[in-house]
Amino acid sequence: MKKLPRSFYLRPTITVARDLLGKTLYRRIGKKLLRGIIVEVEAYLGEKDPASHAYRGRTKRNEAMFKKGGHLYVYFTYGMHFCANVVTEDEGIGHAVLLRAIEPIEGIHIMERNRKMEDRIRRVQAALTNGPAKLCQALGIAREENGTDLLGHEIFIAGGKTVPRSQIGISPRIGIRNATEKKWRFYLRGSNFVSR
DNA sequence: TAGTTGATCGTCT
DNA sequence: GACGATCAACTAA
Numbered sequence: 001m002k003k004l005p006r007s008f009y010l011r012p013t014i015t016v017a018r019d020l021l022g023k024t025l026y027r028r029i030g031k032k033l034l035r036g037i038i039v040e041v042e043a044y045l046g047e048k049d050p051a052s053h054a055y056r057g058r059t060k061r062n063e064a065m066f067k068k069g070g071h072l073y074v075y076f077t078y079g080m081h082f083c084a085n086v087v088t089e090d091e092g093i094g095h096a097v098l099l100r101a102i103e104p105i106e107g108i109h110i111m112e113r114n115r116k117m118e119d120r121i122r123r124v125q126a127a128l129t130n131g132p133a134k135l136c137q138a139l140g141i142a143r144e145e146n147g148t149d150l151l152g153h154e155i156f157i158a159g160g161k162t163v164p165r166s167q168i169g170i171s172p173r174i175g176i177r178n179a180t181e182k183k184w185r186f187y188l189r190g191s192n193f194v195s196r
Numbered sequence: 197t198a199g200t201t202g203a204t205c206g207t208c209t
Numbered sequence: 210g211a212c213g214a215t216c217a218a219c220t221a222a
Contacts, residue, residue: 056208059207059208060207061206061207061208075206076205076206076207077205077206078203078204078205079203079204079205079206080203080204080205
């Protein structure tokens with residue numbers, strides 16, 4: 001499976017968000033390779049978007065959002081969680097796509113360990129990665145991964161199944177308080193691994 | 197099943 | 210000093 005080229009990420013953010021559905025997200029940790037299908041994302045359009053971290057321009061925190069498309073923006077929130085975004089469009093433009101959920105494919109045992117589920121009561125497999133912070137924990141993505149180039153070898157995205165238009169669901173984003181909320185959340189219809 | 201709350205801290209006001 | 214692109218545990222019914 002071939003890595004998506006830089007040009008994939010340099011396109012309009014909404015387009016990239018939709019096209020990321022069905023693609024395969026890879027995470028290499030040492031010799032171990034984790035893998036999952038992207039099933040849910042949200043677009044954040046920087047200066048045009050009051051809900052975006054980049055709405056008020058560049059700060060130390062959102063610096064990575066302004067990198068060239070194809071980098072990773074990881075932020076820390078609620079005092080305990082990390083969330084990962086795929087940076088889109090050209091350098092200097094603060095747009096990104098939040099990865100909200102994946103369907104685990106490979107390295108599931110390692111994901112369970114990362115999520116510290118070992119000694120817990122058996123859970124549905126979806127609980128492993130069906131939320132932006134869960135996904136990061138399962139894949140071992142944290143502060144150090146902020147700014148990672150997705151054309152590198154640690155974290156990257158490659159082609160997956162092609163998703164027919166009819167399989168893509170659209171809805172308002174989750175956890176946004178702004179009244180001007182747009183329908184910028186995209187997910188795979190019928191997937192059991194989408195967040196609630 | 198729905199609704200509420202505690203955890204916990206970096207960032208921006 | 211307030212609060213958040215969240216989650217899990219808890220309560221009530």
